Amino acid sequence: MPRVHRDRVSRSGRLRTLLQAASALLFNLHLEGWLDGTLYGGPSKAFCIPGLHCYSCPSSVLACPAGTLQNLLAAPGGIPLISSGDPWILAGVLGFVLLPGFVAGRTACSHICPFGFLQDILHLVHLPPARLPESLRKTKYAILALFVVALPLLLRTVPGGGGDPWFCKAVCPSGTITAGWPLVAFDAGRTLHTGFLFYWKSAIALAVILLSMSVWRPFCRYLCPLGAIWGLAGKVSLFGMGVSSSCTGCGACRRVCPMGIEIRRDPSSPECIRCGRCIPACPEGAIRVSVRPGKAPR
Amino acid sequence: MRSSERFVLPAGLILSILSLLAGILGYVLGDSGEVLRKAASVCLECIGIG
Amino acid sequence: MSAIRSEAAWVALLLVLLVPVGVHLAGHRSTTTGGGPSTALEGAAALDSILAASSGRHVLLNFWATWCTPCMRELPVLDAALSASGGRVQIVAIDIADPDPSAFREYAADAGLSFPLVWVEPSEAEDLMARFSLPSLLPVTILLDGGGGEVARFSGARDEAFFTDLMSDPGGPQDSAGQVHGSDHSGLHVSVVGTPGDPYFEALAAEAEALAGAGGVSLFDPSVPEDSSAMSDLLLPSSGFPYAQACVGDACGRPAHDPEALRLSVESLR
Numbered sequence: 001m002p003r004v005h006r007d008r009v010s011r012s013g014r015l016r017t018l019l020q021a022a023s024a025l026l027f028n029l030h031l032e033g034w035l036d037g038t039l040y041g042g043p044s045k046a047f048c049i050p051g052l053h054c055y056s057c058p059s060s061v062l063a064c065p066a067g068t069l070q071n072l073l074a075a076p077g078g079i080p081l082i083s084s085g086d087p088w089i090l091a092g093v094l095g096f097v098l099l100p101g102f103v104a105g106r107t108a109c110s111h112i113c114p115f116g117f118l119q120d121i122l123h124l125v126h127l128p129p130a131r132l133p134e135s136l137r138k139t140k141y142a143i144l145a146l147f148v149v150a151l152p153l154l155l156r157t158v159p160g161g162g163g164d165p166w167f168c169k170a171v172c173p174s175g176t177i178t179a180g181w182p183l184v185a186f187d188a189g190r191t192l193h194t195g196f197l198f199y200w201k202s203a204i205a206l207a208v209i210l211l212s213m214s215v216w217r218p219f220c221r222y223l224c225p226l227g228a229i230w231g232l233a234g235k236v237s238l239f240g241m242g243v244s245s246s247c248t249g250c251g252a253c254r255r256v257c258p259m260g261i262e263i264r265r266d267p268s269s270p271e272c273i274r275c276g277r278c279i280p281a282c283p284e285g286a287i288r289v290s291v292r293p294g295k296a297p298r
Numbered sequence: 299m300r301s302s303e304r305f306v307l308p309a310g311l312i313l314s315i316l317s318l319l320a321g322i323l324g325y326v327l328g329d330s331g332e333v334l335r336k337a338a339s340v341c342l343e344c345i346g347i348g
Numbered sequence: 349m350s351a352i353r354s355e356a357a358w359v360a361l362l363l364v365l366l367v368p369v370g371v372h373l374a375g376h377r378s379t380t381t382g383g384g385p386s387t388a389l390e391g392a393a394a395l396d397s398i399l400a401a402s403s404g405r406h407v408l409l410n411f412w413a414t415w416c417t418p419c420m421r422e423l424p425v426l427d428a429a430l431s432a433s434g435g436r437v438q439i440v441a442i443d444i445a446d447p448d449p450s451a452f453r454e455y456a457a458d459a460g461l462s463f464p465l466v467w468v469e470p471s472e473a474e475d476l477m478a479r480f481s482l483p484s485l486l487p488v489t490i491l492l493d494g495g496g497g498e499v500a501r502f503s504g505a506r507d508e509a510f511f512t513d514l515m516s517d518p519g520g521p522q523d524s525a526g527q528v529h530g531s532d533h534s535g536l537h538v539s540v541v542g543t544p545g546d547p548y549f550e551a552l553a554a555e556a557e558a559l560a561g562a563g564g565v566s567l568f569d570p571s572v573p574e575d576s577s578a579m580s581d582l583l584l585p586s587s588g589f590p591y592a593q594a595c596v597g598d599a600c601g602r603p604a605h606d607p608e609a610l611r612l613s614v615e616s617l618r
Contacts, residue, residue: 039340039484046325056340071344076414076451092321098314102307133354139361146362151369157376160455161420165344170368175345183485184347191488191503192347200368201346222361236307339445339484342504343418 012276016110020117023051027114033058037186048093050100051113052226054172056179058186065097066148066172066226070165074152077162097229105234105268109220109227110258110275115174116220120258122212130214136222137271141232144225147171167225169197174219176205216258220273231270241267241274242290253278253287263287379424379508381460388456388465390449392472395442398464399496401574402438404567406499406518407492411482413445414455419487422505427461429511435581436566437491437515438574439463444473445486491518493563518563535597536560536614541568541579542590548606549590555607556592559614 027049030040040061048065055063072090100108109116147167156163168175180201184192211218220227234240243264254262256277261269263278264286279287342348389395399407410426412419423441430439441463443452452467459465468476482488483503491499491514499518517535538556542549544567556565568575570589579586584593591603594614601613 037483041339041484054345056345071415074417076417076420076455088320088324088327090321091317092324095314095317095319095321098310099318102310102314133357135355135358136361138358139365142358142362143365147365155369157373158417158420159380159424160459161417162415164372164417166369169344169346171365172346179340179345180347183342187503191483191501192342193502193504193506195348196371197343197346197348197368204365222358233310236303236310238307238311339413339416339486341413341416341418341486344416348418348504 012280016275019111020114020120023049023112024114024117027051027053027062028057028059029061030059033060034182037183048096049112049114050096050108052115052172052174052224053113054168054175054179056175056183058179058182060178064168064175065093067165067168067175068093069097070148070152070167073149074163074165076160097226098233101230101233102237104239105237105274106227106230106270106272107239107274109224109230109273113226114178116217116273118174118177119208119212119217119219122209123216123258125213127210127214130211132215132218132222139222140224140228143167143171143223144228148225170201171204171223173201173205173208173223176201177209180205216260217273221259221271227273228270231272234272234274235268235270237268239274239289239291241272241278242288242292243267244286244288246284247282247286248284250283252281252283256281379421379428381424381427383458384460386456386459386461386465387463388453388467390467392466392468392476394464395440395466395468395476398438398440398466399492401572403496404494404569404575405578406437406494406515406566407496408437408439408515409480409490409492410439410441411444411476411486411488411490412441413443413486414451415446416486418505420455422487423459423461425506425508426511427463428508429515430463432512433515435578437518441465442476443467444476444482493518494566495562497562499563536594536617537564537566537596538592538594538610538614539566539568539582539584540590540592541570541584543571544569546590551607552590552592552604552610555610556594559594559611 033039037058039056039058042061044061045055045063047062048068049062050065052066053060053062053064055067072093147170151166152163154163155166180198184194184198208219208223215221241263247264249264251262253264254260257263258275258277259271259273261271263269263272274289276289279289389398408426410422412423414420426439426441430437441461443465446452446467447470449467449469452465456465476482477484480490480498485503487505488501488503489506490501493499500514536559538560540549540553540556542552544550553565553567568579568584570576570579570586576586585591585603588603588605591605592610593603594601594610594617596617599617601617604610604613
């Protein structure tokens with residue numbers, strides 16, 4: 001059994017958890033929304049958070065970057081850069097999304113993202129681990145390309161209208177759990193009509209919730225388009241993980257990894273969410289955060 | 299291949315900083331209608347209630 | 349074999365996730381209007397004047413925005429349902445969430461809708477949201493009765509069949525998605541035609557309301573062009589004012605010129 005440096009686990013792990021909790025609270029200051037079913041409409045809603053949290057959540061005071069991107073691309077009038085007149089905002093959101101990725105890869109996934117935090121909490125319940133095919137991790141790139149970019153931009157079925165935000169509309173479990181369910185519950189059947197779309201998305205959300213207890217962070221592994229972007233940028237990011245030559249290949253890092261990877265195989269893996277749990281878990285102390293301009297050595 | 303890999307990070311950082319600045323500039327100069335208006339109300343079917 | 353299956357697992361997952369897109373495309377029958385300019389007004393004052401001119405008729409308020417694609421899908425649907433309703437309901441579609449009117453104007457220029465579109469600026473939008481207790485959701489449709497009281501409201505887009513049913517019997521019971529405040533006199537509807545202020549007209553209107561409830565009465569002033577055209581759509585006689593005509597479903601009695609005659613007419617229909 002590899003020796004675990006418990007002091008360092010406690011300190012860095014506690015700090016990360018504190019940051020996750022603080023972020024979740026900071027992005028949800030409109031707590032009264034949960035009492036009266038209203039949404040916050042103030043000026044801060046113009047800004048995105050570095051993580052996945054639905055702007056339609058009653059307590060949310062900021063906007064989701066994935067949702068904002070889709071809505072910008074779906075704007076009526078065709079290609080946003082040419083006709084909708086909002087190239088500046090689109091550029092701003094793209095820059096906001098890409099910058100953390102190029103600086104620190106998927107670090108926001110483990111330290112800030114509220115939906116990642118929720119999955120971490122759900123995984124405190126340990127159901128027997130499901131063995132899912134590794135290739136499922138590719139799905140998130142296809143989701144990014146299709147549901148976040150191509151379909152909102154290109155699928156126009158309403159004359160005079162725009163596209164639809166297909167990731168929000170048909171997939172996102174974060175939106176279902178934090179926005180869809182509360183809004184439908186508050187309405188209590190008075191004015192809303194719930195049909196196929198709502199039940200389909202609810203099924204996805206329930207599946208993610210249940211799976212989170214068996215597989216750690218299934219949404220982050222298989223579905224998250226934001227993680228897909230940050231993961232790709234993280235392959236060359238300024239800060240990353242480094243594995244030194246004192247690594248013996250014992251696999252202790254993999255046993256504690258929320259993403260189920262062995263960091264020594266690819267220190268700049270697009271799956272790594274830079275949580276740092278592997279650092280104190282390594283009996284040789286071979287793993288560290290490193291600043292590396294360009295690809296990691298070995 | 300290696301030289302183009304080393305090029306990606308600086309290019310990515312510069313482009314994303316410039317994009318972010320462009321967005322801030324656009325926001326300051328008043329082009330905030332698009333994002334703000336979406337924040338005030340929510341399209342139900344767009345978040346999967348339908 | 350299992351290697352192929354597990355390698356392709358992500359494709360299978362992707363195809364499953366694409367099901368709603370397929371359902372959307374399969375169920376999509378684009379209701380179009382044939383284009384042409386629509387009546388496009390700006391400002392809450394324009395809305396108020398439409399409401400004032402529609403007094404006595406049911407009014408359907410539809411709140412939308414140009415960036416809300418399901419809302420845009422619903423507008424031609426409302427138009428199609430309106431033609432089927434025979435003019436009993438006045439529709440007004442209010443663009444309540446576009447801070448800038450340019451997208452609104454562009455849309456209205458070729459929307460081809462037969463009801464007025466009204467754009468309101470953000471501060472007026474806030475007032476309207478308070479006035480009608482609107483949630484921050486789109487689209488929202490509110491049905492008002494002839495007296496301006498709320499009969500029902502719906503959040504989220506509905507289809508043509510829904511609106512056709514709603515507008516062909518605006519005072520009647522709604523489905524489970526709506527809330528009924530109007531009368532439930534089993535489909536009795538009374539049309540009262542005359543000049544407001546005329547004591548005979550007022551007496552007929554009062555008796556009609558007592559018999560059919562506030563939600564079951566429609567008032568028409570033949571000197572108002574919209575009311576006059578609505579009357580011809582509903583085949584209401586254009587002479588012999590004031591009178592009240594009672595209908596239960598498609599069966600209508602003869603025009604009654606005094607409250608007693610109206611009561612007899614309603615009894616004969618039951």
